[in-house]
Amino acid sequence: MSRMTLTATRDALRAKKISALEVTDHFLAAAERLNPEINAYITLDPEGARAQAKASDARLAKGEALPLDGLPLAVKDLFCTKGVRTTAASAILKDFVPPYESTVTKNLLQDGAVFLGKANLDEFAMGSTNMTSHFGPVTNPWKRASSEQRLVPGGSSGGSAAAVAAGMALGATGTDTGGSIRQPAAFCGITGVKPSYGRCSRFGTIAFASSLDQAGPMAANLADCALLLQSMAGFDAHDSTSAQRDVPVYADALNRGVKGLRVGIPKEYRPDTLPAEIQALWDQGIAWLRDAGAHIVDVSLPHTQHGLPVYYIVALAEASSNLARYDGVRFGTRVAADTLDGLYEASRRAGFGEEVRRRILMGTHVLSSGYYDAYYLHAQKVRTLIQRDFDAVFANVDVLLTPTAPSAAFAQDEKPRDPVQVYLNDIFTVPASLAGLPALSLPTGLNKEGLPLGLQLIGRAFEEETMFAAGRVLEDAASFTHRPAHFAEGLS
Amino acid sequence: MSLDTESVMRIAKLARIGLTPQECAEVGSELDHILGWVEQLKNVDVTNVPPMTGAGVATLRTRQDKVALENDGEDVLGNAPLRRGPFYAVPKVVE
Numbered sequence: 281m282s283r284m285t286l287t288a289t290r291d292a293l294r295a296k297k298i299s300a301l302e303v304t305d306h307f308l309a310a311a312e313r314l315n316p317e318i319n320a321y322i323t324l325d326p327e328g329a330r331a332q333a334k335a336s337d338a339r340l341a342k343g344e345a346l347p348l349d350g351l352p353l354a355v356k357d358l359f360c361t362k363g364v365r366t367t368a369a370s371a372i373l374k375d376f377v378p379p380y381e382s383t384v385t386k387n388l389l390q391d392g393a394v395f396l397g398k399a400n401l402d403e404f405a406m407g408s409t410n411m412t413s414h415f416g417p418v419t420n421p422w423k424r425a426s427s428e429q430r431l432v433p434g435g436s437s438g439g440s441a442a443a444v445a446a447g448m449a450l451g452a453t454g455t456d457t458g459g460s461i462r463q464p465a466a467f468c469g470i471t472g473v474k475p476s477y478g479r480c481s482r483f484g485t486i487a488f489a490s491s492l493d494q495a496g497p498m499a500a501n502l503a504d505c506a507l508l509l510q511s512m513a514g515f516d517a518h519d520s521t522s523a524q525r526d527v528p529v530y531a532d533a534l535n536r537g538v539k540g541l542r543v544g545i546p547k548e549y550r551p552d553t554l555p556a557e558i559q560a561l562w563d564q565g566i567a568w569l570r571d572a573g574a575h576i577v578d579v580s581l582p583h584t585q586h587g588l589p590v591y592y593i594v595a596l597a598e599a600s601s602n603l604a605r606y607d608g609v610r611f612g613t614r615v616a617a618d619t620l621d622g623l624y625e626a627s628r629r630a631g632f633g634e635e636v637r638r639r640i641l642m643g644t645h646v647l648s649s650g651y652y653d654a655y656y657l658h659a660q661k662v663r664t665l666i667q668r669d670f671d672a673v674f675a676n677v678d679v680l681l682t683p684t685a686p687s688a689a690f691a692q693d694e695k696p697r698d699p700v701q702v703y704l705n706d707i708f709t710v711p712a713s714l715a716g717l718p719a720l721s722l723p724t725g726l727n728k729e730g731l732p733l734g735l736q737l738i739g740r741a742f743e744e745e746t747m748f749a750a751g752r753v754l755e756d757a758a759s760f761t762h763r764p765a766h767f768a769e770g771l772s
Numbered sequence: 773m774s775l776d777t778e779s780v781m782r783i784a785k786l787a788r789i790g791l792t793p794q795e796c797a798e799v800g801s802e803l804d805h806i807l808g809w810v811e812q813l814k815n816v817d818v819t820n821v822p823p824m825t826g827a828g829v830a831t832l833r834t835r836q837d838k839v840a841l842e843n844d845g846e847d848v849l850g851n852a853p854l855r856r857g858p859f860y861a862v863p864k865v866v867e
Contacts, residue, residue, distance in 0.1 A: 477826075520832075716827025
């Protein structure tokens, strides 16, 4: 049979058609079989997963099922998990075992989820290819019709996306700083949701860029993402940027429809260089929403063209500050040296990969004396202009529709050598991140080579429900049921 | 602007990342390229525009003034590269 979903598996567990242990064993077996090819997991935790599944089965037997009881997830290896190695895909943390649990994963565990293992990512979430992991690249489960080339899964949540796409987990946690949930979701043909900044606690999530990082769910469809986000979201006193707002019931929004909804189409997201197949997919999405009763409104976000350079200054400045804690003294890799400075320099040189070093240096430069105002402060002011653009547009529309990425997944050996070209992968996802807005990506079609393409919806801050409602209409219209070349069949 | 090798060595020193002069030259040319790309921002008029320092959800909070032992000392020290009893051990830095 075709793949199971989180919601369908939840229902099957509650109807006692299958046990949580059987579900867990199935996905552990799939992960063990496919991981040598896909490399979606850095660490598998079969013992922990089976213990969690047995506890779920005990609750299910008593009729006391929790919302996520027995549902097997992959956890991006950026979330600290108590007693389970957490590496951020970096050599500097290759042996780090957190003595505490991140709030997001704690919430999921309290709701009965089963953690199969820790998913691969770009080192410290820095990348959009998943080629920068110390533990090796992740291979996209999809292949082009005409070639056997290994494709990138996108990044930074590439392991999470690949695990879900390949049937090695039913859902996953991701984090999104400039598109790190949405772009890999699009490349792997799954659904990913970046909630509003502040919706999910950042406590215990290894920091990349603190004013941008936000956790979110990745799964086969929107109903599954709504289920996961319900558990992940909520106020947390441990995070000063956590929003003190009630969490709505996201699943309730799914069938609202879009009659009367105003959908904005930003003209700046349609450059002349946009590939025809991406333009065609976008036009199809517009038509689907219009046919379902939405009003389509052309809008302008004039400062969006500056989103990427603003992002790279702000994110790299914050990264250089956040990663200063990795000095080899209290935890992480240490390389001995004769002086304390020498120890710092040797440890950080050995522990950080090339892309992380490049970004730390860039961030250090833009924050350094004489350059702070010219780069960092100036970028933060342009960021205000980008946010004001969104404020103005959202006075007239309810949600924005755009492509998720400017291309389908590309081959690992086609990765551009020019860092700026790599950064351009995030061109459609970064502006919403800068403004702290919720956004999601869902698979809506295939390109001519048979690779998935995604569309993005961007909502008003803390109005994820509107995105879910519009997304469901697109999801129903697209009926995306394609499967990748590497795919573990679901439970029968 | 252009970043010469000496400037990159200074940045590397500030960032506490050890780089060889050869690596500094290579990284310098990459950083130059990225900085050239972000220079476009200088053409954006930001007169009287305040900087955005977050998404506006952060609030100043205080917690109760009471002892909260959330982490076990042994677990925390378990990640230390080198320890001596209940302490982190580091190389001698004061002669």
